[in-house]
Amino acid sequence: MTTLWMLAGVTVLAIVAWRISRARRRARELREPFPEAWRALLARVPLYRRLPPAVRERVELTARRLLQRVHFIGCAGLAVTDEMRLIIAxxxxxxxAHRDPRAFDALHSVLVYPAEFVVEDREEDEYGLVTQGSRPLSGQTIDVSRIVLSWEDIEAGLTSDDGYNVVLHEFAHHLDHLTDGALTDGGKLAPGADAWHRTLEAAYEALCDAVDRGEDTLIDPYGAEDLTEFFATATEVFFERAAEFRAAHRQLSAQLRDFYGVDPADWPEVAR
Ligand SMILES: [Zn+2]
Structure with a gap:
């Protein structure tokens, strides 16, 4: 019995020592300059190239912390490369960018598929009729600990400024999940925070009306699905087509600028 207790004690001590040394190594890495080789790999990311130096420094720090802690898992035979991890993070x-670099610490893993992946769906209508089906997705935020992404769709988002960016989309959902949906569910908002929801709701209703009228919209019509999708799709456009977004949605743009703490409409344009 004594031997067993001693063995357990030694194991616990070994784990504690390993954790302390890992924490020290991570802290040391975060103090080192962002590797130039990584910056070279990120040259493919137009949004990264546009970052003002002060914002870039913060983005690099948070990305690095995310890379240290989050498991990137290749699915359906995909081998996740450093470049993929960097581009996502x-x-x-x-x-x-303007928050604590620990903002994504709840995230445990990012699963990456080579292309769209299929999820099984089960829907029950108001009469209790159940429809079973499947649908292809380019991204999915399962809960606060897991995000699933399609690499083909991430790459497609790098080649044009069409307001399509599945990484921004899913991580916006992640931020919403971290607040238990309060960002998009007015009922869950803290007292006094209803101005946020009023602005979001008004812009959402305007998108729904425009989609109903069959108009072309700056925000993806998929945003008319519900407020959570609206927040995620509006986020994509806020970053990717910032100047047009600010001109077309002044109030929402100002709200997202305050929320994200950056204004991409002011960042210099770069050739794609
Ligand atoms: Zn979504």
Whole structure:
């Protein structure tokens, strides 16, 4: 019995020592300059190239912390490369550039598929009729600990400024999940925070009306699905087509600028 207790004690001590040394190594890494080789890999990311130096520094720090802690898991035979991890982490970090670099610490893993992946769906209508089906997705935020992404769709988002960016989309959902949906569910908002929801709701209703009228919209019509999708799709456009977004949605743009703490409409344009 004594031997067993001693063995357990030694194991616990070994784990504690390992954790302390890992924490020290991580802290040391975060103090080192962002590797130039990584910056070279990120040259493919137009949003990264546009970052003002002060914002870039914060984005790099958060991206690095995310890379240290989050498990990137290749699915359906995909081998996740350093470049993929960097491109995902850096774009995600854009959303929390002005926050604590620990903003994404709840996230445990990012699962990456080579292309769209299929999820099983089960829907029950108001009469209790259940429809079973499947649908292809380019991204999915399962809960606060897991995000699923399609690499093909991430790459497609790098080649044009069409307001399509699945990384920004899913990590915006992640931020919403971290507040238990309060960002998009007015009923869950803290007292006094209803101005946020009023602005979001008004812009959402305007998108729904425009989609109903069959108009072309700056925000993806998928945003008319519900307020959570609206917040995620509006976030994509806020970053990717910032100047047009500010001109077309002045109030929402100002609200997202305050929320994300950056104004991409002011960042210099770069050739794609
Ligand atoms: Zn979504």
């Amino acid at each position: 850096t774009q995600a970090a854009l959303l929390v």
